[in-house]
Amino acid sequence: MPKRILVVEDDPLVAMMLEDALGALGHDIVGDAGDIASALGHIATGEFDAAIVDVYLESGLPCDAVAEALAARSIPFLVATGGFVGQPGPCWNDRPILAKPFTVDSLEAALASLASK
Numbered sequence: 255m256p257k258r259i260l261v262v263e264d265d266p267l268v269a270m271m272l273e274d275a276l277g278a279l280g281h282d283i284v285g286d287a288g289d290i291a292s293a294l295g296h297i298a299t300g301e302f303d304a305a306i307v308d309v310y311l312e313s314g315l316p317c318d319a320v321a322e323a324l325a326a327r328s329i330p331f332l333v334a335t336g337g338f339v340g341q342p343g344p345c346w347n348d349r350p351i352l353a354k355p356f357t358v359d360s361l362e363a364a365l366a367s368l369a370s371k
Contacts, residue, residue: 257304
């Protein structure tokens with residue numbers, strides 16, 4: 255089932271690759287956010303079904319506020335990461351991981367795991 259997806263990623267190349275892959279899988283991209291403030295603005299509207307969230311944005315700042323806002327609204331999300339650095343907050347627990355670099359197949363599998371949560 256196609257979903258409306260928010261992409262929270264500060265690397266423009268990775269964001270573009272995610273958007274292309276999501277489009278190829280039949281999903282709609284409702285927006286991309288390259289910083290925490292933009293992501294929180296999108297979350298406030300709640301006009302999407304799921305999100306893909308990079309763990310660290312803006313020169314290494316953790317995206318805990320974004321994960322917490324999504325969790326508070328019961329919006330499912332994938333954790334996109336090249337590897338956690340340090341201890342992630344509890345808002346990240348039990349979230350499906352999309353490891354970077356990703357493939358279309360790994361993205362599709364991670365999105366499918368959201369449906370089972």
